[in-house]
Amino acid sequence: MxxxxxxxxxxxxxxxxxxxxxxxxxxxxxxxxxxxxxxxxxxxxxxxxxxxxxxxxxxxxxxxxxxxxxxxxxxxxxxxxxxxxxxxxxxxxxxxxxxxxxxxxxxxxxxxxxxxxxxxxxxxxxxxxxxxxxxxxxxxxxxxxxxxxxxxxxxxxxxxxxxxxxxxxxxxxxxPYVTPRTARMLDALRAHAEAHPEAPAGRAVNLFDQVVARERADGSRIVLDTGHWVAFVPYAAHWPYEVHLYPARRVPDLRDLDDAARAEFPAVYLELLRRFDRIFGPDQPPTPYIAAWHQAPVRHPLRGEFALHLELFTIRRTSGKLKVLAGSESGMGAFINDVSPEAAAIRLREVASEK
Missing domain, CATH: 3.30.428.10 (HIT-like)
Incomplete structure (x- = not known):
């Protein structure tokens, strides 16, 4: 390069x-x-x-x-x-x-x-x-x-x-500041660590590690798992179709990805984007989406405990219909999802690329 x-x-x-x-x-x-x-x-x-x-x-x-x-x-x-x-x-x-x-x-x-x-x-x-x-x-x-x-x-x-x-x-x-969404994750990370100073044998202390481990153990919301990356619909997804992508080895930001994860990322990410374009069928226009990299703040004391991940989601809930933020979401920040995370994961597995 x-x-x-x-x-x-x-x-x-x-x-x-x-x-x-x-x-x-x-x-x-x-x-x-x-x-x-x-x-x-x-x-x-x-x-x-x-x-x-x-x-x-x-x-x-x-x-x-x-x-x-x-x-x-x-x-x-x-x-x-x-x-x-x-x-x-x-x-x-x-x-x-x-x-x-x-x-x-x-x-x-x-x-x-x-x-x-x-x-x-x-x-x-x-x-x-x-x-x-x-x-x-x-x-x-x-x-x-x-x-x-x-x-x-x-x-x-x-x-x-x-x-x-x-x-x-x-x-x-x-x-020039830590964003509200990241600040809430850091608060949850800190609270979890304080509540679990010594985790039982085989259990992850880090909250991000625990979330990924639980999704892998459950399996119902896994979209793909390649060894170096895992993608899943979160248990409490906010959006109709929402996927979180994590490297298998927790790192705070993109700079710390190892060579194996870096080499595997293009195929994994392109596959997810192509599946998003197939969710609603071949006659639908390209799926609108937001793809957001969540990285650790530069100088935060919990930087080393944060987990780099990408959140990919669409505001389209079904063919020809959008998930518009209504009073509960916009006024109070209290989300209501029209698609169950398990159903979303099934659909995202159904539209996998043919090998």
Whole structure:
């Protein structure tokens, strides 16, 4: 893998990740861009002890442009995009309309492929492995920033999710705080350890280890288990179709994956994404989803006890119908799921790729 760092016309960083070492990346960005000006600030909600990013400048961000004006496609004559090169494998750049910036963190865009009409599920295993390398490298780099406490790599796919650009891409957020969902996991992790100072023989003390062990022992919600990765529908799934993917060896973030898990990941992840596209049948449009990497906070005392995992879920509950957050979910954060986790797991096993 070859990594090349350069700058866009307004000073934002752009990085190319190429599978071949001989790719020349000296393309100049000729656009007359003015420096990025943001209004990002982070405010604390004292009642919930949560932080909210205020970023009013994002109202002007690009919204569903036509294909020939896509800012994530390679540049060509007559169309200069965010990526000056005529082609690329994987490209990462600072978001021009960031939710977080400066002392309030950092936001980056990750373009998985130069093919506008593709999707992550269409990538080859070699391409998916390169994306994993990019995620890992950005996790390492952002973790070094003093303003970043947690690194979040994720992909939103589908207009139903709220995606504003159709080109296959994801994002990476460097939060200046520990996110609420992670904080709740850490609280549960701590409480479990305090309640079980000495576990019985053969029982896992770490809460994440115990969750994975229980799912493997039960088996009814396992979607796939390859030796180095295990994927299952969680016992108390929030979403109609939701899968959690864990490496067999617990690690705090992407940087710590061993070579075996890293080598096996592309095939495992591509298989899960392709199954998601088959859940609702061949006549349905591509399944909208969110794929979210949960990584340990950079400097938290329980960092070593946290378990890296990916949560993949869709808001589509059945053909032509979405799981819309109603009063209970949006108003009180109390979820009600229309699909049993066991039924979801059965369906996700039924749509496995033919060997």
């Amino acid at each position: 070859k990594k090349t760092s350069t700058r866009l016309a307004d000073g934002r960083e752009l990085l190319y990740y190429d599978a071949a070492d001989d790719r020349d990346r000296d393309a100049h960005d000729p656009r007359p861009l003015t420096p990025v000006a943001t209004t990002s600030e982070v405010r604390r909600d004292v009642l919930l002890d949560e932080y909210v990013a205020i970023a009013s400048h994002r109202q002007d961000r690009t919204y569903l442009p036509p294909t020939d004006a896509c800012p994530l496609c390679p540049s060509r004559e007559g169309h200069r995009s965010e990526i000056p090169a005529a082609d690329y494998d994987v490209a990462v750049f600072e978001n021009r309309f960031p939710s977080l910036a400066g002392d309030s963190g950092r936001c980056e865009v990750v373009c998985f492929t130069s093919d506008h009409h593709s999707s992550f599920a269409d990538l080859t295993e070699e391409q998916a492995a390169l994306v994993l390398e990019a995620w890992t490298d950005r996790t390492a780099e952002l973790s070094r920033l003093p303003s970043v406490e947690q690194v979040f790599c994720f992909e939103n796919r589908g207009a139903e999710i709220g995606v504003t650009l159709g080109h296959p891409h994801g994002q990476i957020y460097g939060y």
